[in-house]
Amino acid sequence: MAKMLTKGTQIFVAATPQPSDLTQAAFEALEWELVCCPNTSPAFGEEAEIVSEFCIDGSEVTFVGAASGMETELSVFYDNDCEGQDILRAAFEGQALAFKKEYGDGTLTMTPTTIYTRALITT
Numbered sequence: 001m002a003k004m005l006t007k008g009t010q011i012f013v014a015a016t017p018q019p020s021d022l023t024q025a026a027f028e029a030l031e032w033e034l035v036c037c038p039n040t041s042p043a044f045g046e047e048a049e050i051v052s053e054f055c056i057d058g059s060e061v062t063f064v065g066a067a068s069g070m071e072t073e074l075s076v077f078y079d080n081d082c083e084g085q086d087i088l089r090a091a092f093e094g095q096a097l098a099f100k101k102e103y104g105d106g107t108l109t110m111t112p113t114t115i116y117t118r119a120l121i122t123t
Helices: 024-029 085-092
Strands: 010-014 033-036 046-054 060-069 095-102 114-121
Touching: 033 060, 033 085
Parallel strands: none
Antiparallel strands: 010 033, 010 095, 046 060, 095 114
16 A cells, blocks of 8 residues: 655655665665655655557467656745755756655654655756
8 A cells, every 4th residue: 555645754865966776774874854844745666667469369468567767756845944955956957866755653662664765856
């Protein structure tokens, strides 16, 4: 089941570009800046194309094709004192930055659900 935007979700960005894949330990070691006041929660994941072909006998064969990172968007309410927003605005096109999404589902005995990803900044 996909997680929906919930109250308390926070989005973080690392200031240092991350051009290579990272392990979970490498993600956890980064210094994170909060992206203040997001009004959307970006979707993190991959998309795959579906490849199908009709055989000469009339049957159809369907497979999962090549996968690539999905397009996502992060919309925020402008805050000129927010370091996380400054990092996003200063990123140049094609620069890969690391992101962390932390859901507000943590309790006193359980850490919140945390998702890491890298994304290319295009605009």
